[in-house]
Amino acid sequence: MVFYLLAAFACVHNIFNSKHTRGLACALAAGCAIALHGLWLFDTIVRVPGQNLSMLNVASLVSLIIAALMTVLVARFKVWLLMPLIYVFAGILLAADMLVPSHYSMYLExxxxxxxxxxxxxxxxxxxxxxxxxxxxxxxxxxxxxxxxxxxxxxxxxxxxxxxxxxxxxxxxxxxxxxxxxxxxxxxxxxxxxxxxxxxxxxxxxxxxxxxxxxxxxxxxxxxxxxxxxxxxxxxxxxxxxxxxxxxxxxxxxx
Known part of the structure; x- marks a missing residue:
């Protein structure tokens, strides 16, 4: 969650300081956030009996996919205005998933x-x-x-x-x-x-x-x-x- 906030801050800096962009800082912070988010979801969804596809787990997984795709595409699309929202929302869903655990087991093996x-x-x-x-x-x-x-x-x-x-x-x-x-x-x-x-x-x-x-x-x-x-x-x-x-x-x- 901290890395998501750092990535959002770096994106805001890019928006308002066009001559001194922090694209590398944003990418590094976002990469750390996405990697840790993925590890958390792997532990929560996969490393349990069956697969825990609760609503919050699925929503958090969707936010992870969106954050990962947009981190790759932002330099090409130049949609920096969207990135703070995407990173903060992913962090909020991650926090909700951690604070309000729920279970909806499916057996897909x-x-x-x-x-x-x-x-x-x-x-x-x-x-x-x-x-x-x-x-x-x-x-x-x-x-x-x-x-x-x-x-x-x-x-x-x-x-x-x-x-x-x-x-x-x-x-x-x-x-x-x-x-x-x-x-x-x-x-x-x-x-x-x-x-x-x-x-x-x-x-x-x-x-x-x-x-x-x-x-x-x-x-x-x-x-x-x-x-x-x-x-x-x-x-x-x-x-x-x-x-x-x-x-x-x-x-x-x-x-």
Whole structure:
């Protein structure tokens, strides 16, 4: 958690001190944080009877994936404004996971196909969550530009470049989500059972939203607010699919 805070501080320094960036310091602190976070999750999820895939463990794992991907991509995407939020949020989820331990055991040793399905789903969610953060950043920068308040900092990417990266991320996320849904349909016989049908339906709805967004962009020239809001709707549907029922069961009902 300390390393996450140091990485966030270094990113803030990069934003406001463009002539004296601390990209190496940020990368080192973030690398230490991600490595220690990964060791903690390995001990919490794997080194227990079965696999402890509680809601907080899964949420913390998603935050780790997002932090790791963005640490690798930030220099190319120039989205330094997002990094303090990503690192602080990952630290908060790590703290919550440590302070409020919970258990939801699954036994995946004999079912590698289910592990593949879950892994693809978490990777797809992480990629599309990053896309949603970039959509929010795009909205913020567009508003600042229209208000003539956009400063010319190296930490801010050009709007057209940011939009191009946004659609690339959405496309890759949709491909991975398609693989996740396909493996679920192929390997999970209870995917549409009464207790799991809502997850499948919401996930497929989110897939339809993102596919519609890509189609609208390439064939109808969708840009701006329509792209931003559609991306956020897709992310919200995926969040409900992945965490909605788990939140009700583990937090509200306590089992």
């Amino acid at each position: 004999s079912r590698p196909e289910v592990l593949l399905h879950i892994g693809l789903g978490l990777l797809a969610y992480s990629l599309l969550a990053i896309a949603s953060l970039m959509a929010i950043l795009l909205s913020f920068l567009t508003h600042r530009l229209k208000s003539h308040k956009l400063t010319n900092l190296p930490s801010l990417p050009p709007l057209m470049t940011l939009e191009r990266y946004l659609f690339r991320l959405i496309f890759i996320g949709v491909v991975v989500l398609t693989l996740s849904i396909s493996t679920g349909l192929f390997f999970l016989q209870d995917m549409f059972s009464p207790t799991k049908a809502h997850k499948a339906v919401l996930t497929i709805l989110a897939w339809c939203v993102y596919v519609g967004l890509l189609w609208g962009h390439h064939h109808l020239g969708w840009r701006g607010k329509k792209v931003i809001w559609t991306s956020l709707v897709g992310s919200a549907l995926l969040t409900l699919a992945y965490f909605g029922s788990r939140f009700v069961r583990e937090v509200l009902l306590g089992y």
